[in-house]
Structures are given as structure tokens and as C-alpha cells.
Amino acid sequence: MMAVLDEDQVMLRDMAREWADNEAPVAAFRRMRDAAPPEGYDADLWRAQAEMGWAGVLVPEAQSGAGMGYLSLGLVLEQLGRNLVASPLAATAAATSAIVLGGTPEQQAAWLPRIAAGELVATLAVDEGPHFAPDRVAARVEGGRLTGTKAFVAEGDSAALFVVAATDGLYLVERGEGVSVASRRMVDARSHAFVTFENAPTDRLGEGGEALLQAVTDRAAAATAAEMLGMATSAFEQVNDYLKGRVQFGQTLDSFQALQHRMARMLTEIELMRSAVEGALEAIDAKRSDVGQAVSLAKALAGDTLHLVSREMVQLYGGVGMTDEYDAGFYLKRARVLEAMWGNAAWHRERFARANGM
Amino acid sequence: MADAPEPIEGFRAEARAWLAEHFPPELKGKDNAMSAVEGPGELTEAEARWKATMGAKGWGVPTWPAQYGGGGLSRAEARVLSEEMARIGAWNPIGGMGVMMFGPTLLEYGSEAQKAEHIPPIARGEVRWCQGYSEPNAGSDLANVQTFAADDDHYVVNGQKTWTSGGQWADKCFALVRTDKGHKHGGISFLLIxxxxxxxxxxxxxxxxxxxxxxxTFFTDVRVPKANLVGREGQGWEIGTRLLQHERSSLSGGGGSAGRMLAGKPLAAMAKEYRGDADGRIADADLRGRIVRHEMEMRAFALTLRRAALDAKSNSGPSATSSIMKNVGARITQERAELAIEIMGMQGLGWEGEGFAEEELAQTRTWLWGKAVSIYGGSTEIQNNVIAKRILGMGAKA
Known part of the structure; x- marks a missing residue:
């Protein structure tokens, strides 16, 4: 059961899956974690992703992109999520969506071809505290200069371009004058940074108006949910394989009905999650009016389901699931970061409630 | 029964006075819940003094017989002692696996010579014990242990144990070893190494x-004196399972690390600090509901522990209900940690370095470490088997 994909999307998905399994298995993430490069990802792998055109999935063809849309982006992110690929693709795509939706023709011409070519990492910086709070932005622009701080900016260590939420709109800020970046070392061993802007030169995103911030964070949330879908699916498959191989009491663990039922329940939840995530991505591509609601449904279910699966992964592996030598802990740690990012399940339930008069 | 409270109140006065005299006030509430996980650090002068005083008094193991260095108190007196300690923020400096599991088991199954040799140092907190139970292929299926003790003038032990808690810091190990390859459960013996x-x-x-x-932990031709066998050869499964009951009851709360991990700042206060306070309520309504549910479960668990303690007076020791306690304790411990990191948001997901307060980083590690609580000491799944089979009598073959 999957969304109906066109031929290009099937090719994109299969290529991403094959590449992730061959070139970027979880072992590659482990190597990156141990090597701890300052940018927080494997630069060779990112170059390969850019060469395959993934950085340009959202970029219109007129700006040398593929112009494929969010369901396509989600397919790629899902495959990367399966293997916990440390890629700046999601952050770059979030910034890209802001430029596509809100950039003037000049801004688009200046940035989108370079992004599509994988020349730079870009990111979206909204939150100023540890929780998603797009309504509590204090960063201000005066006289074209931005002052304020942004917390836990994904890929902040390497980003050359920041799309920054200020009190009166979204701004493009290049790394350099007035921008200082401090790394934050988090459980997922990925790049997160505290970014301080002090009279940093800006370029205001010219189009899009007030609804732009919500449109952009919704797209970021949906893309994150796609990555979470890949993680949940792969974690589930790994547990399933483990239960079939591990022998205790003279039989494989998958022969115990209590465990069979837990797996059956997880698969059920993952199917619901997939429907919600693909539904949100399709709603965005179709420019439907209820995108906000569809995204909240997706991110809430993604959060709850990945939470369940990542906990069960450690528990069902048992003692070895607690060891750093196994991969279960990687999924658990990354899961909590993505659960919190762009609104946790509680935040999205609240917004869903408001949208439905509850 | 009417005159029962009096001697207890007399003991309460005695305990209160003794604690007032001996507990260093600067140690109030300074119990380190993670010391079992992070290893024994250096004791401060006050900590060392408190440990030595409690060790000499025997109150670290209040219900153990005085002849082996225990406190010789009744269960009721021990409860009063712990109430009096809690009242002033005092804590028990004598702990570890020797106290929680091995000591009670040895008191039951050990020879006179073994008790005289091993119990007093445990009561004084001088010897660290570790548990040699699990093996790579004997986890939940513990009776599958393959570490072999060959019969010679000594036992000669070969094999591998895993999940040896604090093995790198331990002085001695109580181990399940195989002395007979012909019988699964009946071929296991309980050996001190x-x-x-x-x-x-x-x-x-x-x-x-x-x-x-x-x-x-790897054993290669390790020679162990015959005198270190507890009970008979082949009695190891019986003794070992008894010890697991002590483990479960200590892990379920009270003195165990699960209980200690529940200590700390209340979630509600944490939620107001991180998520906002709306006229005395936690601002996030969804989170608020889940914190309330957790809080209520904790209260119910505390009441259940109390009820079990009262029941235990008419009972010889821990029973299969300890499995229920262990599972609830594990669930509550893990739920608390999950809620705590959700409340802190990204601030609760730091690994190290700048930008995170020490208690935030500690909370993150507690969350991750807490995932072990439902796995060690018999996983939640194994405890559920015990509940279904021993309490409910389910699945018994006709």
C-alpha cells in the first residue's frame, strides 16, 4: 500500500533506496559519528546526493531543478531516514521551499540554481528556544540588519545560507558578517547549532506575505515526517529480522504469540502513519486548502508511531539493544530529535483541534 | 494488638536521636542515584564517615541478623527507620548487589561458615559483589547457561558471562555455572568467584x-575452592531464582535504582518552567493530561508498594507479585524520563558540551539508561510470563 507514483517517482524512489543501501548504510552513519567531522555529515556522500539531483527536487525546472514536488522529496528522505543517512538534504529543502514560495524572481535566480547543483547547504531558522514556537519569534530586522538568536538550527554548522524568521517576515542571511555559529552536540550526533545574528545584512523574501512562515514550516514538518516514516519502517524490519533469528528456550523469538501481536500492532500503526505522511505530501503538491491540517495529522502520527517503534526496537532487541554496538540506540536518539522538530505530536494535536473546532 | 504502637514509637525516638547525632547534615538529599551506573567515585570525608557509622551500626541492612553485622530490626522497625531517614533527607550509604540480592540469598542458603565470612563485609559496605548470570545465549532463557565448572580438587571454571553489572569494579561474583551437562535446570550450581x-x-x-x-566477563581455567559452592551441586537454579525474586523486589522501587530515578524535580514544576505556567496550570493541555496520568500512576504504585510491604509481614519473603512491582516500576520510570525530555524539548536531547545545563545532560543520560530497566533483572516479557504462570496458573500442561 503506497501512494500512486508516476514513473519518475518510482525511479527516484528506487534509486534512492538502492543508493542508501549500497553507499550509505547505517554503518556509514556510525563512521561519521565516530569521525565527528565539523560539518556533521559525510561530505562525499552529500556530493553524491547532489550529483543525483536530489538537492534540486523542489527547484523548478526553470532554475535548473527537477521541479518534482514534495511527494518526490519525501520519497528520497524516506529512503535516507531508513539508514539514518546524515544528510543536509532536509534542511536545504526546507530553505528551498521558502525561496520557491516567497522569493522574488531575482532571489530565485540567485539561489535556486546553486542549491539545485548542490553548491551549498541552506537551512531554515525559526525557533529561538527548545520547542517549536513560530508565534514567539523575537529576532528583529531594522534598517535591513538582523539581530537575534536562533536555537538548534539544523545543519547550522555548515549552512552558507540561512532562511531566518524575524518579527515581520522571512529573510535570507548569508553566513559571514554578523553571523556567529556555535555547535550543539546532541544525542543524534547530527549538526545542530545556536546561531547569533548581530546586525547581519539581510535580503527580505519579497513574496508570500504573512502566511509564508506557516507554509514553510508545514513543508519542513511534512518532509521531517517522511524521514521519520523511513526510520520507523526500517527499525520495524530490523526488529522483525532479529526476532526471526534470535533463539531462546530452544525456539526463535518470533514463535511467541505475545511478540507476534506486538509486531502486528506496530505494522498497523506504521500503515496509518504512511497514509498520513503521504497524504500530507500530496496535499502540499495539490495546493489543497487544508494543508495545515493534513500536516498536523502526519506529524502527530509520525511522532507517536516512531516513538512507539523506537522504544520497542530497544526493548525487543533486549540487552544488546542497549549497547552502542547495535543500531537500535541510533534510531531511538534520532527519533526524539525529529519528534521535537517542527512541532511535536502534542503541538500538532492542538493545532488539529483548533482547525476542527474542537 | 492495642499495645503494639508503643514499642515502635520508642524505637522511633531512638532512631531519630541516633540519626540526629550521626547523619552529617551536609549530605542531606545528596544520594547519587547514578553511582551504580557511572561507577564508584571517591567518597568525601563526610560520606566516608556516614558509611562507616551506618556500617558499624548495621542499619544499612536493618533486618539482617545482628550476629552477622546486620541491624537485627523487625520489619516494622526497619520501616520506621526509613521513615525517619526520609524525614531528614538521610539516605542509606550501604548498597549494591550484595545488599539487594546476594546477602538475603546467602542468609537463606549459605553454610554457617559462608555467612560468617561474607555477610559482615557486605553489611559494612566493604565488599562489592557482581552477578554472573546472563550469557550471550542465556538471556531470557537463563537456564541455558554454559559456563562450566569442572570438578577437580578445585572447581575449574571456563566460559563467558555478560551484563555483569559493575564487573570492572567488583571484588567478588556470585555466578550460575554448569556442573552437569546432562540436565538443563538440574545441572546448574551457585558458585562464588x-x-x-x-x-x-x-x-x-x-x-x-x-x-x-x-x-x-571471561573465565579461563579459573580455580575456585570447593568451599565456595553455595548449597548443593545442582541446586543453583533454585538458589538463583530465589535471588532473582530479591532482585525484582529491590528493582521495583523503594531502595532500587528504579525508585531512585523517580526522585528529582517533579514533572509538573519542570513543565511549568519549560512550557509555561497559565494561572497555575501547565500551559500545554495535552502534556498536562499526560503528566497527570503519570502522577496518578505513581501514587497508585506507591500505595501498592505499601500494601505489599504490609502483606509481607505475614509472608516469608518476596513472592511472584514482585514481578508486577518490577514491571510497574519500570514502566513508570521510563514514562517519567520520556515526559521529562519531552518537556525540555531540544534542551533535553543534549549529549555533551556547551549549551546544556548539567541537570539537562543528566536527564538525557537517565532517559537512555532507563531503557535498561525493563530489560535487566528479567525483562518485562519474562515478568509477564511469571505473572501468567505462577500467579494465574495459565498454560499449565495437563
Whole structure:
């Protein structure tokens, strides 16, 4: 059961899956974690992703992109999520969506071809505290200069371009004058940074108006949910394989009905999650009016389901699931970061409630 | 029964006075819940003094017989002692596996000579014991242990144990070893092994929390005196299971690390601090509902522990209901940690370095380490089997 994909999307998905399994298995993430490069990802792998055109999935063809849309982006992110690929693709795509939706023709011409070519990492910086709070932005622009701080900016260590939420709109800020970046070392061993802007030169995103911030964070949330879908699916498959191989009491663990039922329940939840995530991505591509609601449904279910699966992964592996030598802990740690990012399940339930008069 | 309270109140006065005289006030509430995980650190002068005083008094193991260095108190007196300690923020400096599991088991099954040799140092907190139970292929199926003790003038032990808690810091190990390959359960014996004996090697296991509280322990031709066999050859499964009941009851709360991990700042206060306070309510309504549910479950658990303690007066020791306690304790401990990191948001997901308060980083590690609580000491699944089979009598073959 999957969304109906066109031929290009099937090719994109299969290529991403094959590449992730061959070139970027979880072992590659482990190597990156141990090597701890300052940018927080494997630069060779990112170059390969850019060469395959993934950085340009959202970029219109007129700006040398593929112009494929969010369901396509989600397919790629899902495959990367399966293997916990440390890629700046999601952050770059979030910034890209802001430029596509809100950039003037000049801004688009200046940035989108370079992004599509994988020349730079870009990111979206909204939150100023540890929780998603797009309504509590204090960063201000005066006289074209931005002052304020942004917390836990994904890929902040390497980003050359920041799309920054200020009190009166979204701004493009290049790394350099007035921008200082401090790394934050988090459980997922990925790049997160505290970014301080002090009279940093800006370029205001010219189009899009007030609804732009919500449109952009919704797209970021949906893309994150796609990555979470890949993680949940792969974690589930790994547990399933483990239960079939591990022998205790003279039989494989998958022969115990209590465990069979837990797996059956997880698969059920993952199917619901997939429907919600693909539904949100399709709603965005179709420019439907209820995108906000569809995204909240997706991110809430993604959060709850990945939470369940990542906990069960450690528990069902048992003692070895607690060891750093196994991969279960990687999924658990990354899961909590993505659960919190762009609104946790509680935040999205609240917004869903408001949208439905509850 | 009407005159029962009086001697207890007399003891309360005695305990209160003794604690007032001996508990160093600067140690109030300073119990380190993670010391079992992060390893024994250096004791401060006050900590060392408190430990020595409690060790000499025997109140670290209040209900153990005085002849072996215990407190010789009744269960009722011990409860009063712990109430009096809690009242002033005092804590028990004598702990570890010797106290929680091995001591009570040895008191039951050990020879006179074994009790005289091993119990007093445990009561004084001088000897660290570790548990040699699990093996790579004997986890939930513990009776599958393959570590073999060959019969000679000594036992000669070969094999590998895993999940040896604190193995790298332990002085001695109580181990399940196979003395008979012909019988699964009946071929297991309970053996005491010196960790510094030639042929014992430990390798710490790195956990997802970054800590290494467990080891793999390898035994290569380790010679163990025959006098270190507890009970009879082949009685190891019976003794070992009894010890697990003590483990479960200590892990379920009260003195165990699960209970200690529940200590700390209340979630509600934390939620107001991180998520906002709306006229005395936690601003996030969804989170508020879940914190309330957790809080109520904790209260119900505390009441259940109390009820079980009262029941235990008419009972000889821990029973199968300890499995229920262990599972609820594990669930509550893990739920608390999950809620705590959700409340802190990204601030609760730091690994190390700048930008995170010490208690935030500690909370993150506690969350990750807490995933072990439902796995060690018999996983939640195994406890559910015990509940279904021993309490409910389910699945008994006709």
C-alpha cells in the first residue's frame, strides 16, 4: 500500500533506496559519528546526493531543478531516514521551499540554481528556544540588519545560507558578517547549532506575505515526517529480522504469540502513519486548502508511531539493544530529535483541534 | 494488638536521636542515584564517615541478623527507620548487589561458615559483589547457561558471562555455572568467584547512554575452592531464582535504582518552567493530561508498594507479585524520563558540551539508561510470563 507514483517517482524512489543501501548504510552513519567531522555529515556522500539531483527536487525546472514536488522529496528522505543517512538534504529543502514560495524572481535566480547543483547547504531558522514556537519569534530586522538568536538550527554548522524568521517576515542571511555559529552536540550526533545574528545584512523574501512562515514550516514538518516514516519502517524490519533469528528456550523469538501481536500492532500503526505522511505530501503538491491540517495529522502520527517503534526496537532487541554496538540506540536518539522538530505530536494535536473546532 | 504502637514509637525516638547525632547534615538529599551506573567515585570525608557509622551500626541492612553485622530490626522497625531517614533527607550509604540480592540469598542458603565470612563485609559496605548470570545465549532463557565448572580438587571454571553489572569494579561474583551437562535446570550450581583470581577478565560494554556499567566477563581455567559452592551441586537454579525474586523486589522501587530515578524535580514544576505556567496550570493541555496520568500512576504504585510491604509481614519473603512491582516500576520510570525530555524539548536531547545545563545532560543520560530497566533483572516479557504462570496458573500442561 503506497501512494500512486508516476514513473519518475518510482525511479527516484528506487534509486534512492538502492543508493542508501549500497553507499550509505547505517554503518556509514556510525563512521561519521565516530569521525565527528565539523560539518556533521559525510561530505562525499552529500556530493553524491547532489550529483543525483536530489538537492534540486523542489527547484523548478526553470532554475535548473527537477521541479518534482514534495511527494518526490519525501520519497528520497524516506529512503535516507531508513539508514539514518546524515544528510543536509532536509534542511536545504526546507530553505528551498521558502525561496520557491516567497522569493522574488531575482532571489530565485540567485539561489535556486546553486542549491539545485548542490553548491551549498541552506537551512531554515525559526525557533529561538527548545520547542517549536513560530508565534514567539523575537529576532528583529531594522534598517535591513538582523539581530537575534536562533536555537538548534539544523545543519547550522555548515549552512552558507540561512532562511531566518524575524518579527515581520522571512529573510535570507548569508553566513559571514554578523553571523556567529556555535555547535550543539546532541544525542543524534547530527549538526545542530545556536546561531547569533548581530546586525547581519539581510535580503527580505519579497513574496508570500504573512502566511509564508506557516507554509514553510508545514513543508519542513511534512518532509521531517517522511524521514521519520523511513526510520520507523526500517527499525520495524530490523526488529522483525532479529526476532526471526534470535533463539531462546530452544525456539526463535518470533514463535511467541505475545511478540507476534506486538509486531502486528506496530505494522498497523506504521500503515496509518504512511497514509498520513503521504497524504500530507500530496496535499502540499495539490495546493489543497487544508494543508495545515493534513500536516498536523502526519506529524502527530509520525511522532507517536516512531516513538512507539523506537522504544520497542530497544526493548525487543533486549540487552544488546542497549549497547552502542547495535543500531537500535541510533534510531531511538534520532527519533526524539525529529519528534521535537517542527512541532511535536502534542503541538500538532492542538493545532488539529483548533482547525476542527474542537 | 492495642499495645503494639508503643514499642515502635520508642524505637522511633531512638532512631531519630541516633540519626540526629550521626547523619552529617551536609549530605542531606545528596544520594547519587547514578553511582551504580557511572561507577564508584571517591567518597568525601563526610560520606566516608556516614558509611562507616551506618556500617558499624548495621542499619544499612536493618533486618539482617545482628550476629552477622546486620541491624537485627523487625520489619516494622526497619520501616520506621526509613521513615525517619526520609524525614531528614538521610539516605542509606550501604548498597549494591550484595545488599539487594546476594546477602538475603546467602542468609537463606549459605553454610554457617559462608555467612560468617561474607555477610559482615557486605553489611559494612566493604565488599562489592557482581552477578554472573546472563550469557550471550542465556538471556531470557537463563537456564541455558554454559559456563562450566569442572570438578577437580578445585572447581575449574571456563566460559563467558555478560551484563555483569559493575564487573570492572567488583571484588567478588556470585555466578550460575554448569556442573552437569546432562540436565538443563538440574545441572546448574551457585558458585562464588573472586574477581581478582587468575583467569578472570572483564571488558566494559558501551551502552547507548555512553556509560559502561556492565561488562563481558571471561573465565579461563579459573580455580575456585570447593568451599565456595553455595548449597548443593545442582541446586543453583533454585538458589538463583530465589535471588532473582530479591532482585525484582529491590528493582521495583523503594531502595532500587528504579525508585531512585523517580526522585528529582517533579514533572509538573519542570513543565511549568519549560512550557509555561497559565494561572497555575501547565500551559500545554495535552502534556498536562499526560503528566497527570503519570502522577496518578505513581501514587497508585506507591500505595501498592505499601500494601505489599504490609502483606509481607505475614509472608516469608518476596513472592511472584514482585514481578508486577518490577514491571510497574519500570514502566513508570521510563514514562517519567520520556515526559521529562519531552518537556525540555531540544534542551533535553543534549549529549555533551556547551549549551546544556548539567541537570539537562543528566536527564538525557537517565532517559537512555532507563531503557535498561525493563530489560535487566528479567525483562518485562519474562515478568509477564511469571505473572501468567505462577500467579494465574495459565498454560499449565495437563
Amino acid at each position: 573472586d574477581m581478582d583470581a587468575p583467569g578472570v577478565e572483564t571488558r566494559p560494554i558501551r551502552l547507548i547512554s555512553g556509560q559502561s556499567p556492565f561488562c563481558e
